[in-house]
Amino acid sequence: MKLRYIYSACTVCETEEAKILSDPWFTPGAFYGSWQLYPPLKKKPIEIIGKVDAIYVSHLHPDHYDPIFLKTYLNVFPETRILIGQNKPAHLQRLMQQEGINPEVITTTKIKDIEISIFPNNSNSIHGIIDSAAVYKTKKFAIVNMNDNSFNLKQLKAIKESLKGQKINLAMLPYTGAMLYPQMYRFENKKELSTAIESQKKQGLLNYKNFINYLEPDFALPFAGKYWLGGSLINKNFSRGVTDQLDAKYSVSEKSIVLEDGGFSYFDCEKLKANKERKNYYKKEEVIDYLKSIPTELYPWEKELKIDNQRSLPLNYLLNKAISNAHSKIKINEDIWICFKLKNLKQYLVFNAKENKPSKMLCSVESLSRREEIFIDDRLFFGILTRLYHWNNAYIGSHYEVKRSPDIYSRKIIDFLNYLHV
Numbered sequence: 001m002k003l004r005y006i007y008s009a010c011t012v013c014e015t016e017e018a019k020i021l022s023d024p025w026f027t028p029g030a031f032y033g034s035w036q037l038y039p040p041l042k043k044k045p046i047e048i049i050g051k052v053d054a055i056y057v058s059h060l061h062p063d064h065y066d067p068i069f070l071k072t073y074l075n076v077f078p079e080t081r082i083l084i085g086q087n088k089p090a091h092l093q094r095l096m097q098q099e100g101i102n103p104e105v106i107t108t109t110k111i112k113d114i115e116i117s118i119f120p121n122n123s124n125s126i127h128g129i130i131d132s133a134a135v136y137k138t139k140k141f142a143i144v145n146m147n148d149n150s151f152n153l154k155q156l157k158a159i160k161e162s163l164k165g166q167k168i169n170l171a172m173l174p175y176t177g178a179m180l181y182p183q184m185y186r187f188e189n190k191k192e193l194s195t196a197i198e199s200q201k202k203q204g205l206l207n208y209k210n211f212i213n214y215l216e217p218d219f220a221l222p223f224a225g226k227y228w229l230g231g232s233l234i235n236k237n238f239s240r241g242v243t244d245q246l247d248a249k250y251s252v253s254e255k256s257i258v259l260e261d262g263g264f265s266y267f268d269c270e271k272l273k274a275n276k277e278r279k280n281y282y283k284k285e286e287v288i289d290y291l292k293s294i295p296t297e298l299y300p301w302e303k304e305l306k307i308d309n310q311r312s313l314p315l316n317y318l319l320n321k322a323i324s325n326a327h328s329k330i331k332i333n334e335d336i337w338i339c340f341k342l343k344n345l346k347q348y349l350v351f352n353a354k355e356n357k358p359s360k361m362l363c364s365v366e367s368l369s370r371r372e373e374i375f376i377d378d379r380l381f382f383g384i385l386t387r388l389y390h391w392n393n394a395y396i397g398s399h400y401e402v403k404r405s406p407d408i409y410s411r412k413i414i415d416f417l418n419y420l421h422v
Contacts, residue, residue, distance in 0.1 A: 001114075001141040003170055004266040005259035007037060009064055009147050009224035011172065012049060013136040018112035019052040020136060022145055023064040024073070029230070030062040031397030032389065033299045036230035038282070038290055039261050046073055048263035053111045054081040056118070057103070058147040059131045060092040061396070063178075063227060067099045074101070083109065085118035085132035113138055119158050121149045135159055137166065141269040144171045144215060147224050151210050160215070168217040169269040170257075175222035175248040176204035176241075178396050183229075183236040186373075186403040193239060200241020209252050218272055220255050222248035231296045233398055234288060244281055299399070301379035301389065313378060315342070318385040318422055319349055320358045326419040327356040332412055337371035342378045353416055368405075372413060376400040384421060391417045 004012040009023040026045040028036050041048060055073070057065050074080060082103040084092055096103050108117040114136055121131040133155060134145040142163055149155065182196035204225075212220050222245040229237050249256035259265040260276035267274045297303075307313065319340070332353040339362075340349040350368070351359040365371055380399060383389040394400060395414070 001136070001138055001143065001169070001269040002266045003143055003172070003221070003269070004263070005221070005223065006045070006049060006263045007041065007261070008226040009058070009172075011145070011221075011223070012052060013114065013143055013145075015113050015138060018114045019050070020054050020056060020111055020114060020116060021049060021052040022056045022134065023058055023147060023224075024049070024055065024069050025063045025066045027062075027066050027068040028294065029297065030066070030227070031393050032301075032399060033297060034229050034231065034233055034397040034399065035063060035227045036291060036294060037226075038228045038287055040290070041263055043263070045069065045263075046076060049073075051077055052080060054083050054116070056083045056116065056134055056145075057092065057096075058085075058134070058145070059087070060095055061148070062393075064147065064224075065092065065095070067096070067101065070101055071099070081111075083116065083118065085120045085134075087120050087130060087132060091130070117162055119155050119162075121152050121155050133159065135162060137163070141169050142166050143269065144168050144217065146171065146173050146211060148174055151207055151214075153214075156211075156214055168215055169272065170219050170221060170267050171211065171215045171217035172221045172223050173208050173211045173215075174204070174224050175208040175245060175252075176201070176225040176243045178225055178227060178242070180395055180398040180400070180402065181409075182241055183239040184398050184401045185407075186375075186401060187407070192407070197239060197241050201243040201247070204241070204243055205248060205252050208248050212253050212255060217255065219257050219267065220248075220253060221257050221259065221267065228287060228291055229398055230291050230294055234291050236398060237287070237291070238284060246278070246281055299380070301377060301383050304388070305379040305383060307379060307382075313382050315345075315378065315382060315385070316349060316359060316361070318382070319351070319420075321422045322385050322420045323351055323359065324356060325421060326416050329419040330412060330416045332416060334410075335370060336410065336413060337365065337368040338413070338417075339365045339368070339371050339373045340381065341373060341375045342381060343376075344378045348373075353413060370408070371405050372410075373403040373405070374400055375402070387421045391420060 001015050011022050013020045084103045117135045119133045131149050133149050136143045187193045245258045249258050257274045258278045260278045265276040336353045347361040348365050349359050350362050
């Protein structure tokens with residue numbers, strides 16, 4: 001059994017009999033146009049991937065579920081099986097069906113000599129089961145694919161139990177995260193930003209280390225999470241809290257294998273060896289030059305929302321309805337003020353997340369002791385409130401800026417915002 005690395009979370013697990021592709025993302029501009037791929041593939045993805053028996057899609061984030069590529073691939077190889085896990089709610093299944101893709105919802109199935117089992121990330125998230133992991137197994141070898149999963153003991157125990165003592169030859173593990181913190185946050189000084197960058201990097205590597213310690217694989221592949229910000233966000237790339245795959249090798253574990261880019265490097269489970277490994281970090285100048293060469297396109301809200309007078313948008317009305325909806329899902333027990341500063345509105349739209357009360361307009365928010373200021377385009381704000389777009393995708397795509405006073409992280413506020421729509 002071999003594992004071939006294509007890009008980010010896209011890999012091909014293959015034997016002499018079978019091939020299973022996972023999470024192919026090749027359409028530029030994921031997360032509303034901001035995410036780009038580097039380094040670029042030298043051939044078309046379908047040429048590099050070739051014919052596979054099945055495609056496993058772990059979850060609905062656009063760097064894992066790329067419907068444009070999937071439909072292009074299925075036009076060439078229509079008999080390819082599309083496999084997803086039993087996530088609840090069935091967001092991914094419904095989305096695929098709406099877009100003309102008919103997935104098989106499975107727990108375990110056989111693809112010739114490869115048995116693939118899918119394990120939903122059964123955490124207690126209020127958003128339900130979103131992500132999943134997979135195990136590829138033959139009589140002799142086993143590969144675990146954790147893609148973007150958080151460290152979840154219940155899920156990991158189920159994975160180890162399914163192997164019945166069989167050794168994991170290779171674990172594909174997350175080593176970094178993707179969000180707008182810290183690159184889109186407004187800090188008091190550069191030192192605070194630097195501290196935040198290093199903190200995020202360390203957290204990603206700690207998560208990677210925890211996976212290795214629990215799963216105890218022969219080798220580990222740090223993968224998924226590779227992306228670059230394009231267009232007007234290019235200058236934010238090197239203030240992200242995103243580490244390189246090589247850091248996982250040099251800083252965490254010598255078990256780490258960093259496969260070479262291009263789509264033709266692989267790890268051989270029988271030989272416990274990679275044919276080609278990447279040794280060098282990407283050069284900042286080359287990354288920036290490439291990103292600048294990509295034609296800059298308008299973001300969806302700039303193309304799709306043709307509004308003559310943005311001041312006429314009923315944002316306050318929509319926001320008040322959205323506040324009630326968010327409060328029906330999430331209870332905030334602390335006084336935290338959410339302060340929206342829109343491009344075409346001089347005043348802030350402000351409300352207390354603890355209270356289910358209408359927002360108010362303020363010229364200044366400096367007197368509010370604990371607050372999160374969100375600087376956002378009016379049209380994007382309108383699109384999110386009306387569910388044309390989603391807070392989480394805008395958050396991961398780095399499409400707005402935030403200032404926290406004081407700088408205290410609150411997971412509940414992020415969850416609250418995800419329900420801030422009508």
